[in-house]
Amino acid sequence: MSDRKTRSAVGHNVDKVDAFKLARGEAVYTDDFTRTGMLTAKVLRSPHAHARIVKVDVSAAMALEGVIDVIWHTDVKAIAHTRAGQSYPEPSPYDTVIMPHKARFIGDRVAVVAAETTAIAERALKLIEVEYEVLPEICDMDEALTRTDVLVHEEADPLGIGGGGKSNMAAHIDKQIGDVDAALKTCDLVVERVYHLPRVQASHIEPHISIAWVDEDKRLIVRTSTQVPFHLRRILARILEMTESQIRVIKPRVGGGFGDKQELVVEDLVSVLALRTGRPVRLEFTREEEFIAARYRHPQRITMTTGVMKDGTMVANRMHVMADTGAYGSHALTVQGNTGQKVMPMYPAPNIHFLVDCVYTNNPISGAFRGYGAPQGCFALECHMDEVAAELGMDRLELRLKNHIKLGDTDPLSAKLGEGKEGLERVIRSTGLDEAIVKGCEAIGWGQEKKPSAPHLKRGVGMALAMQGSGIAGVDWGAATVKLNDDGSVNLAVGATDIGQGSDTVLAQFCAEELGIPTEKVLVLSSDTDLTPFDVGAYASSTTYVSGGAVVKAAVKVREQLAEVLGSHWECDPGDIVFADSKSTGPDGQTMTMAEVALFALYEAKIQPMATASHMSNESPPPFAAQFADVEVDPETGQVQVLKFVSAVDCGTVVHPRMAEGQIEGAVAQGLGYALFEEVLLDRSGKVLNPNFLDYKIASALDVPPLVTILVETDEPSGPHGAKAAGEVPSDGPAPAIVNAICDAVGVRNYRIPATPERVWRGIKEESPE
Amino acid sequence: MKIEMELNGRPVAHEIAPGGNLLSVLREIGQFSVKLGCETGDCGSCTVLLDGEPVNSCVVAAARAHGHQITTLEGLLGDPLMKELQHEMVVKGAVQCGYCSPGMLISLYAHFKASGDLSEHALREALTGNLCRCTGYVKQLEAAQTVADNRQNESGGAS
Known part of the structure; x- marks a missing residue:
């Protein structure tokens, strides 16, 4: 069990290592930087949802003073790839080229300008003449599934993941344990419902931004706001026909990512233009481009079919996911795979069937967004649990307690379904779920009568359970290098990618803990493909658990090196030397400060105490969450007010309590938007109708209700100091908890989110037309 | 066109492009605390003080700063x-x-x-x-x- 008293760094609220410079507004992000002669790039985007780009006349644009280059598909070799930013070989279809011959959505790339200023680049876009052959578009996912006369991708997918030019299927999954159809016939009750999930956008406040230039060694340098510097280098090398040694990717501070910066959205374009012009090139998305040409959480329609016995025992569970990946299939297979794989094991019924049909359409592109498919699946499953309980006449908490996964249980789906292939078996070796439920119920006042604040209002409570993973088992790995300096400080170089979530601090805490030094003595560098070792990057809730394991190993190696040096010096067993409180102590009371040890090692023993270690886990232990909402609904207007929201989360040992709370609070604020007001609206040809923060609302300080955040500590045997992930799991439960609370208040369920006032009001009116 | 403003207590003269916003001008002259988030006045990342009042500098024309006091985070450190x-x-x-x-x-x-x-x-x-x-x-x-x-x-x- 975690013991904060015996740990000097892990478990303590140390200052976040980068917080002061960020709070001083120092120049630390990608764009807080300039190079002489830097050009600005702007993208000409297709006004058609589906059209062949027959000819692009760039002559008038090139004639404009200050325009240096204009490219379209004839200028760039078409090498099929995926921009998903995943480990090689990627489980996403190779359906993308840098400059497409065919526009597949309103906003697809047609041409790119590099000019001396932004204003000139924008003027040049208007001078480009494009001849399109407009094709019939297909923007409805059911139509896309059945029609083969209109294909979003006619080309074969070299990886064979998608429909490969024969259909609009981007990814299909059909995995079954037991026999659901047969089992359903034996059940006392079968409940089937359909749930609809909207298209939402990550909305990190720093837009996508990259700067590329060619240095004095003729190497391509890419300074970029990314979650995956090493994958990026590998993919760029392939599509630019270069070697990795010719490319350096630098990740400075990143202003939020949430999965949207796992994708290569701008890096290939600045690279191509920098190589062609020999000039530094910068490309920053406008907020409108973020909403049109970045990525969305996949919109889905989920059909849940669940069979139970009278006593509430779940016998069979089927989830059928219909999803829209849009024009390209980045993450099509794996996000949808997660919708079931991360969610259905919460109730490990003996018969489980998980089906996915994920289709290409001429809509803008879906991709990775925090939770990675699980928020959709969790919404469907946790709303459905309330529906099943209501039909059974059973208490909804009771039904969950009876069926949820317990310590020692085997996750039934993980072996069947890994990262786009067979996975590894997962046994639950730590869970704080029961404690989270108890503490969450207590904090929300579950079962207590709650009076509305005015007679015309209705009050209700709702809950949801969630589980996620800690990295991708057997796939995700990272490395860390620890080097001791003269003054007893250490450099910690990690490929792990701090994008604002605070991983640099957590990793510094692990390093400090092993070496017995204060966290502020750890100087963290993340990430630079020339200077830091490999890491897959910031996704799949992997950094604390996976990269943290690498840091612990590297720091232990350095400690062992120091013990060797001191053991010879003090003529004692190195194993008897203790490193704590910034000093080392021998068995006979010999003592040296860490600075003295460093000086001794460097100038007497003449060695550089330094080590690199790699870490990968064949496990992906799930963090758990129990989340609760208390809401008030005005039946006359449909307005929903969340009065209080409680999250009780088991993320193993809590490495940094305040930052863990911050992850949970931020996830709840995003989940509040998912539940109540966030939705990217498209017209029938896939044109985004609300591409700005005025019309696409994200939560402000006035929208977020009082949040209660409870950290339930467990000790995960496979985690560094017992830690598991924390970043994604709390983003799963808010929407179903809130919608269940609305249903509890007014007796009407919103099968479609966001539960806007209009939808809530219409639901109430349809139920009781009077 | 040229504007003259008092930036963080010091007089600053700067050549601006017509129609440019104050956010771009401030970043051009090294006020990197002023962040671009939306350029539509919705997110507040570019908030600065104009004569002591908080404004979204992305929706303030640079020309508006002429003859006024602008304070950024750099000026308040x-x-x-x-x-x-x-x-x-x-x-x-x-x-x-x-x-x-x-x-x-x-x-x-x-x-x-x-x-x-x-x-x-x-x-x-x-x-x-x-x-x-x-x-x-x-x-x-x-x-x-x-x-x-x-x-x-x-x-x-x-x-």
Whole structure:
């Protein structure tokens, strides 16, 4: 069990290592930087949802003073790839080229300008003449599934993941344990419902931004706001026909990512233009481009079919996911795979069937967004649990307690379904779920009568359970290098990618803990493909658990090196030397400060105490969450007010309590938007109708209700100091908890989110037309 | 065209492009605390003080700054109130990716300078023009509340 008293760094609220410079507004992000002669790039985007780009006349644009280059598909070799930013070989279809011959959505790339200023680049876009052959578009996912006369991708997918030019299927999954159809016939009750999930956008406040230039060694340098510097280098090398040694990717501070910066959205374009012009090139998305040409959480329609016995025992569970990946299939297979794989094991019924049909359409592109498919699946499953309980006449908490996964249980789906292939078996070796439920119920006042604040209002409570993973088992790995300096400080170089979530601090805490030094003595560098070792990057809730394991190993190696040096010096067993409180102590009371040890090692023993270690886990232990909402609904207007929201989360040992709370609070604020007001609206040809923060609302300080955040500590045997992930799991439960609370208040369920006032009001009116 | 303004207490003359916004001008002259988030006046990342009033510099024409005082976070780094706000934001864990932090700090600074209303609702209102996608605003409100409490204690002690 975690013991904060015996740990000097892990478990303590140390200052976040980068917080002061960020709070001083120092120049630390990608764009807080300039190079002489830097050009600005702007993208000409297709006004058609589906059209062949027959000819692009760039002559008038090139004639404009200050325009240096204009490219379209004839200028760039078409090498099929995926921009998903995943480990090689990627489980996403190779359906993308840098400059497409065919526009597949309103906003697809047609041409790119590099000019001396932004204003000139924008003027040049208007001078480009494009001849399109407009094709019939297909923007409805059911139509896309059945029609083969209109294909979003006619080309074969070299990886064979998608429909490969024969259909609009981007990814299909059909995995079954037991026999659901047969089992359903034996059940006392079968409940089937359909749930609809909207298209939402990550909305990190720093837009996508990259700067590329060619240095004095003729190497391509890419300074970029990314979650995956090493994958990026590998993919760029392939599509630019270069070697990795010719490319350096630098990740400075990143202003939020949430999965949207796992994708290569701008890096290939600045690279191509920098190589062609020999000039530094910068490309920053406008907020409108973020909403049109970045990525969305996949919109889905989920059909849940669940069979139970009278006593509430779940016998069979089927989830059928219909999803829209849009024009390209980045993450099509794996996000949808997660919708079931991360969610259905919460109730490990003996018969489980998980089906996915994920289709290409001429809509803008879906991709990775925090939770990675699980928020959709969790919404469907946790709303459905309330529906099943209501039909059974059973208490909804009771039904969950009876069926949820317990310590020692085997996750039934993980072996069947890994990262786009067979996975590894997962046994639950730590869970704080029961404690989270108890503490969450207590904090929300579950079962207590709650009076509305005015007679015309209705009050209700709702809950949801969630589980996620800690990295991708057997796939995700990272490395860390620890080097001791003269003054007893250490450099910690990690490929792990701090994008604002605070991983640099957590990793510094692990390093400090092993070496017995204060966290502020750890100087963290993340990430630079020339200077830091490999890491897959910031996704799949992997950094604390996976990269943290690498840091612990590297720091232990350095400690062992120091013990060797001191053991010879003090003529004692190195194993008897203790490193704590910034000093080392021998068995006979010999003592040296860490600075003295460093000086001794460097100038007497003449060695550089330094080590690199790699870490990968064949496990992906799930963090758990129990989340609760208390809401008030005005039946006359449909307005929903969340009065209080409680999250009780088991993320193993809590490495940094305040930052863990911050992850949970931020996830709840995003989940509040998912539940109540966030939705990217498209017209029938896939044109985004609300591409700005005025019309696409994200939560402000006035929208977020009082949040209660409870950290339930467990000790995960496979985690560094017992830690598991924390970043994604709390983003799963808010929407179903809130919608269940609305249903509890007014007796009407919103099968479609966001539960806007209009939808809530219409639901109430349809139920009781009077 | 050329504008002359007082930036962080010093006179600055700068050549601007017609139609350019104040945000771009401030970043051109090295005020990197002023962040671009939306350029539509919705997110507050580019908040600066114009004659002491918080404004979204992305929707202020650069020409509007001519003859006015502009204050950015860089100009307040030595200010005791700003230092207190920064300290509390860091200690409370309100800084995650940090991209919205300078704008939030300016908004809170302006609120504390202008208003006697230190209620939780008033502090939420002071922050409502600054969108943050990482946090749930809980830690920022805690930080602001601590600064508010400190001021109330100080004024309580003085009277």
